[in-house]
Amino acid sequence: MIEIERVSRAFGGLQAVREVSFTVATGSITGLIGPNGAGKSTLFNIIAGSIPPDSGAIRLQGEDITGLPTHRLFHKGLVRTFQIPHEFSRMTVRENLMLVPAAQRGENLLKSWLSWWKVVREDREILRRADDVLAFLEIDHVRDELAGNLSGGQKKLLDLGRTMMTDARAVLLDEPGAGVNRTLLGKLAEAIERLNRERGYTFCVIEHDMDLIARLCDPVMVMANGELIAEGDMASLRQNPQVREAYLGTGSSGQTGTGT
Numbered sequence: 049m050i051e052i053e054r055v056s057r058a059f060g061g062l063q064a065v066r067e068v069s070f071t072v073a074t075g076s077i078t079g080l081i082g083p084n085g086a087g088k089s090t091l092f093n094i095i096a097g098s099i100p101p102d103s104g105a106i107r108l109q110g111e112d113i114t115g116l117p118t119h120r121l122f123h124k125g126l127v128r129t130f131q132i133p134h135e136f137s138r139m140t141v142r143e144n145l146m147l148v149p150a151a152q153r154g155e156n157l158l159k160s161w162l163s164w165w166k167v168v169r170e171d172r173e174i175l176r177r178a179d180d181v182l183a184f185l186e187i188d189h190v191r192d193e194l195a196g197n198l199s200g201g202q203k204k205l206l207d208l209g210r211t212m213m214t215d216a217r218a219v220l221l222d223e224p225g226a227g228v229n230r231t232l233l234g235k236l237a238e239a240i241e242r243l244n245r246e247r248g249y250t251f252c253v254i255e256h257d258m259d260l261i262a263r264l265c266d267p268v269m270v271m272a273n274g275e276l277i278a279e280g281d282m283a284s285l286r287q288n289p290q291v292r293e294a295y296l297g298t299g300s301s302g303q304t305g306t307g308t
């Protein structure tokens with residue numbers, strides 16, 4: 049679904065990403081791991097259109113999308129979780145969901161926000177979709193809660209819900225586990241699995257929590273010093289000397305890394 053072909057990017061003299069190639073297969077939950085500074089975020093930024101690569105190409109369903117800005121990618125069906133603007137803390141959970149289609153249509157978000165009552169009143173289809181999302185994620189009990197009052201984990205679920213309000217089926221997840229307590233982490237992981245299994249979402253996930261990666265992802269890509277050094281399932285990667293060295297070399301065990 050997403051093909052990354054020989055992508056490189058430098059910042060000044062620092063080669064952040066070097067000739068990285070891999071494919072995120074349709075229907076997969078592909079992990080992207082590596083010690084701090086490995087180049088994961090830079091690669092995500094390139095895939096998501098936030099920064100251009102110096103060389104190489106990104107293709108989505110065979111179409112060259114290299115360097116396309118985020119809003120164009122949005123329309124082509126590729127989103128990054130934190131790319132959709134963060135929740136409006138003084139609006140309810142349900143209203144937050146209902147604003148997303150307007151944003152996807154390219155409407156001015158501020159304008160939508162100023163006339164949110166109009167959006168809410170007029171669009172029954174959007175209301176139905178928002179309620180479906182709330183039920184799917186099992187957060188309907190907080191639908192009338194102000195988004196600003198949600199816990200870190202509930203905000204992550206809302207983020208996922210906002211993604212579900214778009215037509216995108218390829219989703220880049222940027223550290224879904226960060227700042228989420230254990231209980232909600234299980235729920236978040238389950239939601240990601242169900243979206244993948246039941247609704248055909250393809251995910252590429254950056255995550256430092258190796259247990260979460262092991263639960264969700266196959267295959268897993270490993271980056272270190274800007275390069276792709278290994279790929280495979282988590283069990284085999286844990287035995288891979290190159291992977292172990294990459295983590296140990298930066299002082300992390302590679303088992304339950306907690307970096308940012």
Ligand SMILES: Nc1ncnc2c1ncn2[C@@H]1O[C@H](COP(=O)(O)OP(=O)(O)OP(=O)(O)O)[C@@H](O)[C@H]1O
Nearest residue numbers: 059064082083084085086087088089090091307308
């Ligand atoms: N805008 C920038 N300007 C200069 N250097 C940058 C910039 N963005 C990233 N880098 C550098 O590129 C390298 C790769 O950083 P990147 O954030 O992609 O790594 P990462 O694997 O995502 O790390 P982490 O797990 O800590 O988020 C690092 O050495 C970082 O300092």
